[in-house]
Amino acid sequence: MYTEVDTLDSPNLGMPPGHHGGARPDAVRRRKCATQMTQSADTIDWAQIIARVRDDKDKQAFAILFEHFAPRVKAFLMRSGADPSMAEECAQEVMATLWQKAHLFDPARASASTWIFTIARNRRIDAIRKQKRPDPEDLPWGPEEEPDQADILVLQQESEKLGEAIASLPDKQKELIEKAYFGDLSHSEIAAETGLPLGTIKSRIRLALDRLRHAMK
Amino acid sequence: MTDTIQHHLSDALLMAYSAGTLPEAFSLTVAAHVSMCDECRARLGAFDTVGGALIEQTETVQMAEDSFEATMARINNAEPEPQARPVRRGGLLPAPLQDYVGGDLDAIQWKPIGMGVKQAILPTSRDATARLLYIPAGAAVPDHGHRGTELTLVLQGAFADEVDRFGPGDIEIANEDLDHTPVAEAGADCICLAATDAPLRFRSLIPRIAQPFLRI
Numbered sequence: 001m002y003t004e005v006d007t008l009d010s011p012n013l014g015m016p017p018g019h020h021g022g023a024r025p026d027a028v029r030r031r032k033c034a035t036q037m038t039q040s041a042d043t044i045d046w047a048q049i050i051a052r053v054r055d056d057k058d059k060q061a062f063a064i065l066f067e068h069f070a071p072r073v074k075a076f077l078m079r080s081g082a083d084p085s086m087a088e089e090c091a092q093e094v095m096a097t098l099w100q101k102a103h104l105f106d107p108a109r110a111s112a113s114t115w116i117f118t119i120a121r122n123r124r125i126d127a128i129r130k131q132k133r134p135d136p137e138d139l140p141w142g143p144e145e146e147p148d149q150a151d152i153l154v155l156q157q158e159s160e161k162l163g164e165a166i167a168s169l170p171d172k173q174k175e176l177i178e179k180a181y182f183g184d185l186s187h188s189e190i191a192a193e194t195g196l197p198l199g200t201i202k203s204r205i206r207l208a209l210d211r212l213r214h215a216m217k
Numbered sequence: 218m219t220d221t222i223q224h225h226l227s228d229a230l231l232m233a234y235s236a237g238t239l240p241e242a243f244s245l246t247v248a249a250h251v252s253m254c255d256e257c258r259a260r261l262g263a264f265d266t267v268g269g270a271l272i273e274q275t276e277t278v279q280m281a282e283d284s285f286e287a288t289m290a291r292i293n294n295a296e297p298e299p300q301a302r303p304v305r306r307g308g309l310l311p312a313p314l315q316d317y318v319g320g321d322l323d324a325i326q327w328k329p330i331g332m333g334v335k336q337a338i339l340p341t342s343r344d345a346t347a348r349l350l351y352i353p354a355g356a357a358v359p360d361h362g363h364r365g366t367e368l369t370l371v372l373q374g375a376f377a378d379e380v381d382r383f384g385p386g387d388i389e390i391a392n393e394d395l396d397h398t399p400v401a402e403a404g405a406d407c408i409c410l411a412a413t414d415a416p417l418r419f420r421s422l423i424p425r426i427a428q429p430f431l432r433i
Binding site: 066091117124180183187205206 | 244259
């Protein structure tokens with residue numbers, strides 16, 4: 001199973017020391033690598049892979065998800081203050097949660113990486129901050145209604161565009177956003193103006209919510 | 218409800234909630250407002266998308282050698298997951314609040330704090346406090362200022378203060394710059410959820426003396 005997966009994205013890809021020229025500062029090198037990895041993952045339809053895990057308990061599809069996301073979730077947890085062994089354990093738990101909660105993934109409202117981020121974040125709050133974070137009331141699609149395929153496609157595209165916009169932010173601004181998401185800023189330290197271009201993605205999600213409300217009536 | 222809401226969450230609060238860095242009492246208030254407000258639910262979705270983009274762009278850390286097998290073992294050994302996310306079972310309170318109260322309005326254990334005003338403190342972590350407030354129509358909450366941040370979400374009725382009028386679903390975000398005297402409107406009694414990360418500062422003596430006993 002792994003032989004197929006290896007060609008997609010080995011966990012070490014993009015991180016060979018000095019690969020992009022040793023003179024660059026770490027942060028810059030990391031960003032360049034990140035852009036490359038995003039592009040290599042662009043060809044994968046994550047929503048469809050998650051659907052295979054959900055519908056068929058497809059271990060091979062799960063391995064593709066694992067290969068791409070587990071090393072990122074582990075890095076995210078370590079940047080948020082977990083030591084390597086705790087990050088390893090929590091990343092495994094996050095990936096197991098993906099399998100168990102695949103039926104809750106709504107591709108009209110979140111991309112795969114967004115959904116996985118929310119699961120990793122919740123695990124971090126539980127395990128590292130030892131806090132509770134109440135979730136909003138759920139708005140699930142009913143048994144007869146399903147999200148619109150066109151909505152799903154546009155949302156995935158807009159999520160990618162937002163990722164590109166974040167990658168091209170000035171270093172200082174991007175650092176502030178990373179600090180907020182890795183847990184180094186309190187809400188009162190977060191700037192009132194984030195400068196993030198969130199209007200389009202918000203409108204897309206709002207549209208999906210309106211459709212859902214309509215379907216619930 | 219969702220179309221009549223005038224006062225929304227700030228970007229800073231939504232981003233901190235998305236990042237998972239808010240004190241529990243604030244998270245509860247944000248979750249309750251988002252449950253009532255599709256506009257803020259969509260904005261929260263946008264902030265979660267930022268988190269997703271950061272996960273996608275972050276450097277990677279290699280997993281342990283047996284990691285995939287260990288994860289499959291976790292999956293095979295796990296009990297089937299119950300539906301964990303809160304779902305509304307009717308009533309006035311948004312589902313996350315129902316979870317803390319253990320039911321709807323009739324399950325709230327009110328304690329009188331004077332002049333007809335009642336409160337119920339909800340069990341959250343101690344870095345901030347969440348309380349439900351019951352203010353009879355026409356009554357006022359004593360004039361007070363804030364050391365930190367106070368979030369007030371209207372669940373029923375309405376109140377007005379020096380800033381504006383706040384109706385069902387509206388949230389007021391007050392910081393140390395604001396001294397205010399919220400007064401409940403005539404009509405339905407006002408029920409709010411209020412979260413603070415520092416004790417309130419009352420202007421007059423009587424509430425100040427009562428403060429340590431009431432945990433306001």
